[in-house]
Amino acid sequence: RQPAGRLKRLTVAVLIDNLRVTGEDGAVTETPLAPEQLENITRLVKDAVGFDAARGDSVNVVNASFRGELKPEDILVDKIPLWERPLVRDIAKLLAGLIVLLVLVLSVMRPLVRGLLGSPRPAQQPKLAGPEPVALPAGQAGVPAPLDYEGQIAQARTLVTQDPARVAQVVKTWVGNDE
Known part of the structure; x- marks a missing residue:
């Protein structure tokens, strides 16, 4: 040993x-x-x-001799396709991450921040077109006088322009009740 x-x-x-x-x-x-x-x-x-x-x-x-004659076939050519090169893959991963981050910020964070920072809006009553309500004398009941046909049409048109979703819902219930 x-x-x-x-x-x-x-x-x-x-x-x-x-x-x-x-x-x-x-x-x-x-x-x-x-x-x-x-x-x-x-x-x-x-x-x-x-x-x-x-x-x-x-x-x-x-x-x-360390040096010999170089032949064209002896020269190594980088035959790796562009998409398989490590640098290109790293850049692609970075860009994909940035795109995901951008989509996340624009679709999730932006509305969330708007909701947190935005002040609540007071609910406004839609104003109806047509004649202004008339104050009744002190001795009469609080029921307004019925509108004529033209006043009702004007009031309906105003309501359609101000709140079309509500009008559509009313029409749906009317159609549903007729069946």
Whole structure:
């Protein structure tokens, strides 16, 4: 059994890019490293990682070009449809939330606030067109004189323009009673 923290074996691989040299004409040329340079780098890596040949460690230093010729088919094109992109989904969720909030405010909160802040309106008695009631002398009973036919028609027309819902309800009850 080995103590904790002890290595069985160490394997290290290092890849080094070619040297780039710019010529007088401005063209960039790549040249591989010389074998002496690779040996120096290998020795440096072995010292840095604590290389031990008795333990079975291995260090590989390789020189290769990092840049290759780019072909059009090698270039990755974002082929995710617009509606499946995370940013678009987040924006859509945000807009949907804002629309729901707007509908909620306009349909629920606005009438509620109006009802709470609005002052109650006093109920007004509809004024009927026609002749004004005549005050009776002190000795007569409080029954007004019946209106003539034209006065009744004028009074009905005024009532229809002022409160059509009530008139419609009266007509419905008349029709319902005739059956």
